[in-house]
Amino acid sequence: MSVLLQMAMFPTDHGESKSEYVAEVIKVIRESGFPYQLTPMATIIETEKLSDALNIIQKCYDTLDRLDCNRVYAPITFDIRKGHKNRLKGKVKSIENKIGKVSK
Structure with missing residues (x-):
């Protein structure tokens, strides 16, 4: 099974800039050992189980x-598909096979 998780998570009660907090969230994701892709608006992570x-x-x-964040905003989206793996890269490759290299 492939679980694609798209998420962003940051406090709303700590000023305008959020990079300090987002960096701490990305450290957690990086340390999880699962493949991930950071984008300007969210991070996409692929796991084999929903529980992960x-x-x-x-x-x-x-x-x-x-970090004393009293209010946290976190839009979260899942794409769960049984019988598939490596969709983090595979979905992009599928589009590139149709139209050529996409910007990254």
């Missing part, structure tokens, strides 16, 4: 909680 994706979300929230 949910665990990453919890750890990210716990990190912000330890």
Whole structure:
């Protein structure tokens, strides 16, 4: 199974710039060992089980909680597909096979 998790998570109660907090969230994602892709608006992570994706979300929230964030915004989207793997790269490759290299 492939679970694609697209998420962004940051506090809304700590000023205008969020990079300091987003960096801490990305450290958690990086340390999870699962493949991920950081984009300007969200991060996409691929796990094999939904429970792993949910665990990453919890750890990210716990990190912000330890940083005294009282209000956290987190849009979260899942794409869960049985019988598939490596969709983080495979979905992009499928489009490139049709139209050529896409900007990255």
